[in-house]
Amino acid sequence: xxxxxxxxxxxxxxxxxxxxxxxxxxxxxxxxxxxxxxxxxxxxxxxxxxxxxxxxxxxxxxxxxxxxxxxxxxxxxxxxxxxxxxxxxxxxxxxxxxxxxxxxxxxxxxxxxxxxxxxxxxxxxxxxxxxxxxxxxxxxxxxxxxxxxxxxxxxxxxxxxxxxxxxxxxxxxxxxxxxxxxxxxxxxxxxxxxxxxxxxxxxxxxxxxxxxxxxxxxxxxxxxxxxxxxxxxxxxxxxxxxxxxxxxxxxxxxxxxxxxxxxxxxxxxxxxxxxxxxxxxxxxxxxxxxxxxxxxxxxxxxxxxxxxxxxxxxxxxxxxxxxxxxxxxxxxxxxxxxxxxxxxxxxxxxxxxxxxxxxxxxxxxxxxxxxxxxxxxxxxxxxxxxxxxxxxxxxxxxxxxxxxxxxxxxxxxxxxxxxxxxxxxxxxxxx
Amino acid sequence: xxxxxxxxxxxxxxxxxxxxxxxxxxxxxxxxxxxxxxxxxxxxxxxxxxxxxxxxxxxxxxxxxxxxxxxxxxxxxxxxxxxxxxxxxxxxxxxxxxxxxxxxxxxxxxxxxxxxxxxxxxxxxxxxxxxxxxxxxxxxxxxxxxxxxxxxxxxxxxxxxxxxxxxxxxxxxxxxxxxxxxxxxxxxxxxxxxxxxxxxxxxxxxxxxxxxxxxxxxxxxxxxxxxxxxxxxxxxxxxxxxxxxxxxxxxxxxxxxxxxxxxxxxxxxxxxxxxxxxxxxxxxxxxxxxxxxxxxxxxxxxxxxxxx
Numbered sequence: 170x171x172x173x174x175x176x177x178x179x180x181x182x183x184x185x186x187x188x189x190x191x192x193x194x195x196x197x198x199x200x201x202x203x204x205x206x207x208x209x210x211x212x213x214x215x216x217x218x219x220x221x222x223x224x225x226x227x228x229x230x231x232x233x234x235x236x237x238x239x240x241x242x243x244x245x246x247x248x249x250x251x252x253x254x255x256x257x258x259x260x261x262x263x264x265x266x267x268x269x270x271x272x273x274x275x276x277x278x279x280x281x282x283x284x285x286x287x288x289x290x291x292x293x294x295x296x297x298x299x300x301x302x303x304x305x306x307x308x309x310x311x312x313x314x315x316x317x318x319x320x321x322x323x324x325x326x327x328x329x330x331x332x333x334x335x336x337x338x339x340x341x342x343x344x345x346x347x348x349x350x351x352x353x354x355x356x357x358x359x360x361x362x363x364x365x366x367x368x369x370x371x372x373x374x375x376x377x378x379x380x381x382x383x384x385x386x387x388x389x390x391x392x393x394x395x396x397x398x399x400x401x402x403x404x405x406x407x408x409x410x411x412x413x414x415x416x417x418x419x420x421x422x423x424x425x426x427x428x429x430x431x432x433x434x435x436x437x438x439x440x441x442x443x444x445x446x447x448x449x450x451x452x453x454x455x456x457x458x459x460x461x462x463x464x465x466x467x468x469x470x471x472x473x474x475x476x477x478x479x480x481x482x483x484x485x486x487x488x489x490x491x492x493x494x495x496x497x498x499x500x501x502x503x504x505x506x507x508x509x510x511x512x513x514x515x516x517x518x519x520x521x522x523x524x525x526x527x528x529x530x531x532x533x534x535x536x537x538x539x540x541x542x543x544x545x546x547x548x549x550x551x552x553x554x555x556x557x558x559x560x561x562x563x564x565x566x567x568x569x570x571x572x573x574x575x576x577x578x579x580x581x582x583x584x585x586x587x588x589x590x591x592x593x594x595x596x597x598x599x600x
Numbered sequence: 601x602x603x604x605x606x607x608x609x610x611x612x613x614x615x616x617x618x619x620x621x622x623x624x625x626x627x628x629x630x631x632x633x634x635x636x637x638x639x640x641x642x643x644x645x646x647x648x649x650x651x652x653x654x655x656x657x658x659x660x661x662x663x664x665x666x667x668x669x670x671x672x673x674x675x676x677x678x679x680x681x682x683x684x685x686x687x688x689x690x691x692x693x694x695x696x697x698x699x700x701x702x703x704x705x706x707x708x709x710x711x712x713x714x715x716x717x718x719x720x721x722x723x724x725x726x727x728x729x730x731x732x733x734x735x736x737x738x739x740x741x742x743x744x745x746x747x748x749x750x751x752x753x754x755x756x757x758x759x760x761x762x763x764x765x766x767x768x769x770x771x772x773x774x775x776x777x778x779x780x781x782x783x784x785x786x787x788x789x790x791x792x793x794x795x796x797x798x799x800x801x802x803x804x805x806x807x808x809x810x811x812x813x814x815x816x817x818x819x820x821x822x823x824x825x826x827x828x829x830x831x832x833x834x835x836x837x838x839x840x841x842x843x844x845x846x847x848x849x850x851x852x853x854x855x856x857x858x859x860x861x862x863x864x865x866x867x868x869x870x871x872x873x874x875x876x877x878x879x880x881x882x883x884x885x886x887x888x889x890x891x892x893x894x895x896x897x898x899x900x901x902x903x904x905x906x907x908x
Contacts, residue, residue, distance in 0.1 A: 237844065244646060247647070272873060273871060275871055278650065278871060278872055281650065282648070282650035284647060366732070366756075367844070368844050368845070422752065423754065425737060425754045425756070425757020425758070426732075426736045426737040426755070426756070558667070559666040559667025559668065559669045560669060561667065561668025562847045573758070574757065575759075575760075575847065575848075589668065593667035593669075596667070597667040
């Protein structure tokens, strides 16, 4: 009898509980991949929080990887169908008709393999300006990415207080820049810093020098491919000589140990006078030292002031969606909410990108600094260049080949090596 | 004949028990290795859905003969051999020295054994982080110490030769514990009676080492040499963590990783070339096989001569 009572009680409780408990809504876990950029990651964490509150049925699982590892992780996670929304870099340098026997850049390989979702008909695409969608999101007439902003990497941040204290005027020509560095070095103040531990900040820091001497970078790439321009001609030798001065005399000793993420903090600490770097560093500089007084100028790589009025750069981060995602609806909703003009404006404010939505404005100090040059913004060499197979390891215009970062101390020897390394690839593909 | 597992169907039991291991070996080791060999004749990108075309020997031709890149690849092969030589010899000698010392009755020897072995259990990322901090050129411990003598260096960011030498140092530091432990195990198998007899015969320390310890350590010597040679030929993680893709420092293992996963341009816009990387892997496999087999043959002959 007792057993029967217990059994009936249990059944009753079970029925009651099943009636009382609301069915739990199935949650979607949206997997998002971004590269390491502290202000952007901070913004994305806040955005994800807000997105989850608005859409409690979606949990955002965001992974952050080093920029150097982004393509590797993108490949492996796409292969494993383990990612929904992907941070796409450099959706620009498609293979041009004059390029022979090259491997397409990784974004093109992803699109060709059918791994990126076609976003052409998504309403949020219209929030971005048409030129950006065409230049940095469209391939074979289909839209595969929305680009979130342009950045310049050819400028120099300068410390206003140190410039004033040492009676140095803001340089507008190469000679003035050299003179400024000599003044700072004589005063025991390192002229420039850079995040040399990650490698690329050293040569990217000098991209402005290439831009000042080769203002039309698309023509430069075509010229190198077709042989009308060489890396050891007269104009190039000027570039190499200046790059040597930049690497040897301008960048502070020990910069090779500074991580890319740490360099803005070192500049903001007031330890160095200048910091050649991309506009994406501005939020990190402001966060490190809010009271710090800084300015931003195009790299004065030419003796002609007019040539130093351009900012060269690239389309930076963009969003793409995995074609085979099981969470397509959530992924598209995520992009739609992100692309809302109000949210996008907040993103631009936080990250410092030059906006790619026509209604957004860069309302920051960086915005004020770059405003005079925005009309002169140009896409840089790196975004056009695709190397032929067989090129040697020195076939790039990189200041980091010079001592103390590399082995070369003679501009002519380096120029000849770079051209020979490039030519061997061009010869190999019969270009 | 008595059979351990009985007769009839029971005779298949050992094979049945071996089956999971064999399947795991095929799936995890042999299968991917064979697939790599096949991929090396294709233009595979490693992306699902991307077309894979048979390209014959093109990848090998490109790796070994196409343009300056081929010469750079061969330089990486040379650098791999240099890395192997220095890591093997120094790690072997240091491991032996430390093992012999820590085989004595010393106070705190267990602490020191643990201390020397500890780097082995840290992953390459942690090892790299420790050394990046230690070698930080702007106020790092070694930079500060050298500054006392007026010496300064960029260490890992220095000239490729110096940066490469630092990776050798870190590789040895990271793996010397394994060498030491294998030698310690070997030393502890040598009977104390041999040493006692030698002392009674008036042998000095060097004579004891040369005529008793060294010959009787032959199995440990062989194991360590083979492990060191093969391990250093295949090394790549510390190059990635400490140096990244930097001209004049790549070894073959890292070159393969960088090529396969699109990291060769120094920027984020390079290509995925797993077919080509697979061909480079096969080149490395052949190199490891030839060197490994040669070393093993020499060591076996030596072992046969010494141990009888």
